[in-house]
Amino acid sequence: MHADTLSTFEDLGLSAPLLRAVAAEGYSTPTPIQAKAVPHVLAGRDLFGCAQTGTGKTAAFALPIIERLLASPKPRSPRRCRVLVLAPTRELAGQIHQSFVAYGRHAGLKAAVIYGGVGQRPQANAMMHGVDVLVATPGRLLDLVGQRLVDIRSSEVLVLDEADRMLDMGFIHDMRKIVAMLPRDRQTLLFSATLPAEVRELAESMLREPLEVKTTPQATSAETVSQSVWFVEKKEKKSLLVRLLQDGGMSRVIVFARTKHGADKLHRDLDKAGIPAAAIHGNKSQNQRERALAAFKSPRPPVLVATDIAARGIDVDDVSHVVNYELPHEPETYVHRIGRTGRAGQTGEAVSLCDREELPRLRAIERLIRREISAQNEAPAESRSESQTESRNTGGQPRPSSHERPPQRRSRRNGQRGGRPQGHGRQDDRRQGDHSSRRSDARPVAAAASAEQGRAPAPVERKQPKKYRRAL
Numbered sequence: 169m170h171a172d173t174l175s176t177f178e179d180l181g182l183s184a185p186l187l188r189a190v191a192a193e194g195y196s197t198p199t200p201i202q203a204k205a206v207p208h209v210l211a212g213r214d215l216f217g218c219a220q221t222g223t224g225k226t227a228a229f230a231l232p233i234i235e236r237l238l239a240s241p242k243p244r245s246p247r248r249c250r251v252l253v254l255a256p257t258r259e260l261a262g263q264i265h266q267s268f269v270a271y272g273r274h275a276g277l278k279a280a281v282i283y284g285g286v287g288q289r290p291q292a293n294a295m296m297h298g299v300d301v302l303v304a305t306p307g308r309l310l311d312l313v314g315q316r317l318v319d320i321r322s323s324e325v326l327v328l329d330e331a332d333r334m335l336d337m338g339f340i341h342d343m344r345k346i347v348a349m350l351p352r353d354r355q356t357l358l359f360s361a362t363l364p365a366e367v368r369e370l371a372e373s374m375l376r377e378p379l380e381v382k383t384t385p386q387a388t389s390a391e392t393v394s395q396s397v398w399f400v401e402k403k404e405k406k407s408l409l410v411r412l413l414q415d416g417g418m419s420r421v422i423v424f425a426r427t428k429h430g431a432d433k434l435h436r437d438l439d440k441a442g443i444p445a446a447a448i449h450g451n452k453s454q455n456q457r458e459r460a461l462a463a464f465k466s467p468r469p470p471v472l473v474a475t476d477i478a479a480r481g482i483d484v485d486d487v488s489h490v491v492n493y494e495l496p497h498e499p500e501t502y503v504h505r506i507g508r509t510g511r512a513g514q515t516g517e518a519v520s521l522c523d524r525e526e527l528p529r530l531r532a533i534e535r536l537i538r539r540e541i542s543a544q545n546e547a548p549a550e551s552r553s554e555s556q557t558e559s560r561n562t563g564g565q566p567r568p569s570s571h572e573r574p575p576q577r578r579s580r581r582n583g584q585r586g587g588r589p590q591g592h593g594r595q596d597d598r599r600q601g602d603h604s605s606r607r608s609d610a611r612p613v614a615a616a617a618s619a620e621q622g623r624a625p626a627p628v629e630r631k632q633p634k635k636y637r638r639a640l
């Protein structure tokens with residue numbers, strides 16, 4: 169049967185314990201990636217699944233994996249696992265683990281999760297008698313393997329989630345060590361929203377006659393997310409952000425900063441402006457991250473200021489807005505960021521603040537997503553004309569702006585696809601310590617608001633396009 173005609177979980181060939189679990193999760197029909205991937209995984213094929221975040225890709229691999237485990241039961245061996253799932257961050261590893269637990273609850277499945285930043289003893293204890301599924305971040309996994317507390321040599325299945333991250337420079341050494349320990353005749357599944365050319369070759373070397381399943385063309389932005397950009401001078405970004413947040417309409421917002429330091433500073437700035445905020449990044453302890461996420465999921469969420477690394481694995485269904493306070497160096501990262509909103513078929517908005525130096529990054533993003541991001545104000549003329557002949561949706565008359573000053577010489581890093589974002593590297597870092605204070609739950613303070621408004625940059629005062637006015 170063709171994948172597109174498989175419209176129920178029964179059609180996919182899942183057995184009763186899984187059907188019960190899926191029903192308990194409230195899933196009525198398989199998502200496209202599930203309909204396409206599940207039959208191949210069940211057949212034991214290697215797979216490269218190209219699906220955007222929020223498309224149900226975890227169940228796309230977890231359900232058929234559990235089904236295969238059920239079909240060939242084996243006694244557990246101490247410290248071993250039958251399935252190894254690797255993910256780049258603690259949050260994502262934790263969520264994948266929870267998904268396996270939920271989907272495997274009627275199948276007698278035993279799963280464990282291993283990541284850095286917390287004590288290793290409970291993790292080693294969980295592995296003592298062996299598990300069916302082990303979800304791990306690479307660094308801590310290697311630590312425990314080195315101490316002979318975990319043995320991955322008999323893993324029958326390897327899954328790499330967010331494979332683009334797992335195979336890039338931050339993880340590649342750990343990945344090579346891990347893969348060298350695994351049996352050659354394993355089943356390997358790679359899932360990623362994007363697959364930059366430089367990691368594709370490496371990915372292919374790990375797979376045997378892989379099938380490629382895609383639900384959308386590579387790296388197109390989630391269709392449910394409407395995207396816009398404000399052109400603004402760097403020094404004016406903060407006041408523009410404050411205005412956008414204070415103008416309302418943004419009920420649950422993630423603001424992306426490029427660096428941990430930048431995220432902390434923004435957190436403090438929002439605090440000063442009377443806007444409740446929380447920060448989440450790699451230097452926060454597991455407890456602090458969990459607290460920030462819990463607050464973010466609450467009915468009156470603070471603005472979540474996040475770095476890219478920490479944001480992976482944030483699975484909150486009704487994020488109304490993603491704000492790119494700074495554009496990422498790697499265009500693929502933009503796709504991941506905006507995928508935090510518009511999840512599970514809901515609509516969402518992504519707003520980017522782009523300063524002069526970031527224009528080449530914006531163009532790289534537009535090339536990747538193969539569309540122009542709707543402009544809220546006029547772009548600096550010189551830079552736009554370099555790559556685009558069409559005029560943008562300006563939504564008003566030209567703005568006398570400092571952008572119209574003669575362009576400065578562009579920094580050498582700009583536009584380089586290969587440049588790594590700052591702070592990028594070993595991502596399941598175990599660093600602790602945080603200098604941030606807990607946020608007050610107060611609503612924006614009028615005095616602070618007007619002070620900020622006094623300094624607000626020109627763009628927000630201008631007539632806005634209809635779509636955006638509605639959002640505000």
Ligand code: AMP
Nearest residue numbers: 195197198199221222223224225226227
């Ligand atoms: P993922 O892409 O795996 O992060 O999943 C995104 C969200 O979709 C999660 O909240 C899942 O619980 C949810 N989900 C996964 N499969 C389905 C389905 N078949 N129907 C409805 N929701 C689903």
